[in-house]
Amino acid sequence: MSMKPLEFDRRYGELDIVVSAFVGQEPDGPDADTPPPALQAYLRHTWHTRPRALSVAEQQLREYARNPPGRLRLRLGEFYPVPDVGLPESRTQSWLFEVADHIKRSIESGDVPPPGPPRTHWEWHARFPELGQLLGGWFSQDMPDEFSDHDAAVRDYKASTDPQVTARLVGEIHELLALDLEEHDYTMGVAELGMEVEPPAPLSVARWLESVADHLAVARPDYGKEG
Known part of the structure; x- marks a missing residue:
């Protein structure tokens, strides 16, 4: 049976927000050290509105990447199906780790993006x-x-x-x-x-x-x- 909303939010709520920010955007940045524009939009908005959510996002991304669901559990609705962000399925797990690493670096460095106009569809609607x-x-x-x-x-x-x-x-x-x-x-x-x-x-x-x-x-x- 499908997961109840409270359990979903506890395990995948912030993960879903992060991945949704990538829909229709390039999943990768210009280099390994630079967050993709979609992630920059998420970081910019979240730092200025819900900074405590960043650590939750990092944890949920990493946990999901460590324990990806099998096809049966996805079909039963017991796990979060990652939306299509333009990556082959074999690349999704490593990509989630990379996104988590970018968020971790932002938290640990205290690198807060300066305020600015939205730059993605997701950021316009989030703001x-x-x-x-x-x-x-x-x-x-x-x-x-x-x-x-x-x-x-x-x-x-x-x-x-x-x-x-x-x-x-x-x-x-x-x-x-x-x-x-x-x-x-x-x-x-x-x-x-x-x-x-x-x-x-x-x-x-x-x-x-x-x-x-x-x-x-x-x-x-x-x-x-x-x-």
Whole structure:
């Protein structure tokens, strides 16, 4: 039978996050001493948000590499099946050890990557999860068929989302704008986060995001409370 969520997280939770960061990316770096870009993205995000998770990742990667599951246990769902990251099956075990070694060196050296803009699809979504929900859910290619305009989609998001989550989204937008990227980079970023329509003319992506944050930051009146 399949492994229960709690047991899965204890044994493979952080391993799954690390490997997911490699999906669609090159599994190897330019040389043995340099972490691949996908791992650099994981390290950059995790050092600044969940530094204690790094040692868990190193341990889970190494333990899995030491005790790879057989085909039967994989089929029964008792082990974590490593997603395809573009490596032959015979290379996976040594690759996991290499990734664990990179993480160990980063921990032991205290080499914290400086803050910077996301550089992979995984990192964009890990850093701006709620913005990804808004853009991918309300501004997909179907948006013109569902809403009269961009403002209507934003109003619908606000009406259907908990105010605390909305506040988190506003913070993510301000964090993204604080990166002070070129317009081309903002366009690429919102596309990575799921936006499939252009911002309303004549606004740039950055200016439109700023207007969305301004609109959502307005407190929603609560008529259920007495003054």
